[in-house]
Each structure stands twice: as structure tokens, then as C-alpha cells.
Amino acid sequence: MCPAPVANGNDRGYIIPIGGGEDRIKEMQIHRRFVELSGGSAASIVVIPTASMLHETGQDYRRIFSGLGAGKVDFLPINRRKDCDIPEFSEMLDNATGIFMTGGNQLRLSAILGGTLVAQKIRRRNAEGIPVAGTSAGASIMSEHMVAGGAGNESPAEGTVSLAPGIGLTNSVIIDQHFTQRNRLGRLLTASSYNPFLIGLGIDEDTAAFIGPDNVLEVVGSGTVTVVDASQMTHSSIWDAKPGEALSLLGLRLDVLGEGCRYDLDARVGYPPQDHSAIGEPPIVATKKPA
Template structure:
């Protein structure tokens, strides 16, 4: 995983007040430019306006909504110019396949990725807006059925980071099976399951830290000794040996490159970001 200058902030869904407060505390300056992309929702204009107002209530005065859909292509010159100046890009929840479909293979997404690698920009999102951040994402698989070959499905994400799966509404919707299946099938990937109202901050493309009141589940397949996910027939259950799991809360982090769980040194007097 390459070292990058930008920061990813992803929330597992649910009440996103803690995420908005975190973004506000990270950017600090009221002059910071925030771009809201609500393409994942069925009501993008309504959702975009609501998030714009929420940021403005926190004192952010340069917040704009970027309308990208069937009739509004991503590569408008105006949008490219605005992303070139943005300090924060925020993706709402909804349908991650729809969102990735409108962004992939566009100059707008290439510009976002370039700025994320080379500049101090924040790429953030909740639910679907979190799931699209990696190069591959899970979009199907329910309960115990997701441990049956063919029931868990993945597709191309937006590739701000590689070799992780981010799954959202993780505990609330019983998604352990599908995340475990995904990393067992692709053991070079690390699975990150986000509970609602809880999220992660990924710095330098490597260090995963937690914000919010809940638990982040890390599923690590790097030491698997056996997996039948590629050989077993469709509609048959999978078998995996030595799949590792970690439970991460605020005050701890996971280093993706080293597959290392560790505590986060706290700066004296530094406030904890609320969930």
C-alpha cells in the first residue's frame, strides 16, 4: 500500500452527526471548501441540500452540492474546477453500485484520486459513500447465506485505497459472513466492518483509527492455512482455516501494511471526538 497525503474518513451508517463534527474539527477553517456528492441516493437534490445545511449549521460557509446522475455527467468543467479546489469531498449513503457506476472511468474521479495521493484532502462518506472507497467493494450477501459460494458478490469500487473491503451497517445487518467470505476469497485484502454511528480514519493509506461509540471489526486473512472458496461448487458452503479477527475501538488502531493491532498514544489534553 502506497503512502499518501490525504485522509479517508468512513462511517458505517446510521446517525452521522459524529462524522460531520469530525470533518469540521479536521478542517477547522470556516473557509474550507466542501463538496457533497449525493449520487448514491434516490433523492440526490434533497439529500445534498440537507447535508449542505448541516455543514453550514456547524459554521462551514463554502459547502456546495455536486449533482451527478444520468443527465448531469461527472466531467463538467465546473465540477472539475471545484474538485480541484475542494478541501473535503463527502459521499452520502444510498446505493454504492450506482455511485461507483457514475464515477468510475471519469476525469473527476481520477482528479480526486490524484489529489488524495498528493495533497492534504479529506475523502469522506457514510454507508454507500464509505463502501466505495476501496478498489473492490461488497454489494450483496445476507446473513448465513453469504457463507454459500455465489451469495456474496463484489464489484469495482472507486480505488482511493487498495486491498481492503469496507462493509457498513456491519453488526446491525449481520454482515460478518459476507466480509469473512470476501477476504477468504481474496486473502490479500483486509476486511473492515463498520457498525452504525462508528467509523474509521485512515491516515497515510495505512493507519486505521476509530471514531464513535461502537466497534470496528477487522478480518485478516493473511495467515489463512486453508480455504476452499475458489474450488468449492456454487451453492456449497465455504471452509476456511485460521481466519483472524480483531475488534477495534477508539484508542486503538490497525496498521494495514504490518497487519498490526496497537494502542494509539494519546496527546495530553487532546479531546476525544464525540460519536
């Protein structure tokens, strides 16, 4: 799906893919920022634990976000497609000031939520300005084209990555998570090579990309976000490579973003933490595209 249209004069909310394995005990800076963006003590956060098969996942996140000062935290126990029609859930999403999708299996998430009122509400609420965060599977599903699976530890090759339609909060990027930890460069390069329109985001564990309304992302966490930009690619062998044959991809650009770095997804330029001059103030609380 495509992102829902943003009304004139409005800004969409933050889109916050997290690479999985984020700190839930010590500083919890990623969750803390999400709670702040959701309104802090005035927040009403809705957790969607559907990707997870664990019974306690929703409860766990309720405890975490409440502990960080969120005013109200609910979770939607959606385990079947028809759960998505429950009117109470719809209402909770209508009143949410932040939405969080947990980890688990992104194909479970897309197969249960895809094409339902809940998926539509998530897109609409984000277009209306509320932040949507997701970790691991919950991060993958955010983009229009989602990495559904594929092998780590492989050179880029057709067949090393499988794509599926995501929930479509953004169509600028394709997201992979547990990036360094599971050696997923090959599959992200493959996905990026299919259509260089998409920027590949490889997000490490305990690391998040806070993608602002202005399409500038900022990195929070202990790892890196690896940005693959294939728009200047001078050669790709993707269309004539044999199955499993290692791909040749020439002229890629790579930015490795540690904490505080930012990347303008429209201009395709990375910025170091200190350098706010080039694109205005840090976007974490900005609601307007910087001058």
C-alpha cells in the same frame, strides 16, 4: 482503479469510510472530525450525493457541515454520467479541501462516476492530501475492490457476496457497512477469503474508520470496526466449494475495535485507545508516519 500516486514529500489525505446511520443530530462527532480535517472555518467541502435518489440529500449535508462550522459547502447534483463533464464541477473539486460521498446505492455511484473526470479528481485530490469521507454506499465505493451486494444472515459461501470495481482510494482494504446491524460477517469473510491480501473492514452504523496518511486507522463512533485479517489463513475451501456450500476458513485473525482503537493496516496490528507508545501519537492530526 488503483490509488493515484502521491508526490514525493506529500501525504495523501484521510480516507474515512463510515458505516451508515451516523448521528446527524446530537454530538455528530464523525462529521465534526471530518469538518476539522477539511479545515474548519477555512474548509471548502464538496458533497457528492449521487448514490442517493433523494432530492434533498445534498442540501441536508450542506446544512449539517455548515452547522458544524465549515466555511463553504457545495454539492454536485450529478445524476448522469455526462454531468461528470461539467467544467464547474471539476473546478469545485480542484478547490475542495474535503469531499463527502453520501449513502444510497454503491452501484449507482460506481456506474455514474466510474471512469469519469470526477472519479479521477477524487483520487487525485485525495493523493494531494485532502480528506475523502463516505457513508454507507459512499464508504463501500472507496476501495479498489468494492462489496456491491450480497446476502446478510448467511454463513460464508461463494455467492453470498458480489464484488465490483470501486473508486480505488485504497487497495489495502475491502469495506462493508451497516456491518453488525445487517449481519454481514459471512459476506465479509467470503470477500476476505478471495484474496487475503485485502483486509476486511466491517464498519458498524454510527462508526467510522479514519484511515490516516500512514495507513493507521482510528475508530470514531458508537459501534465497532471489525477487522478480518486472512493473511495467516491456513486453509480455505473457496476453490473447491460447491455454490452455496458453507466455506471453511481456518486461521483468521479478528480485531474488534471500539472507539479510539487503532489498527495499522501495513503491520496488521491493532492498538487499544490508551496505547499510543507503540505507533506514536494518535494519528488524527498526524501527517507523517509515526517513528
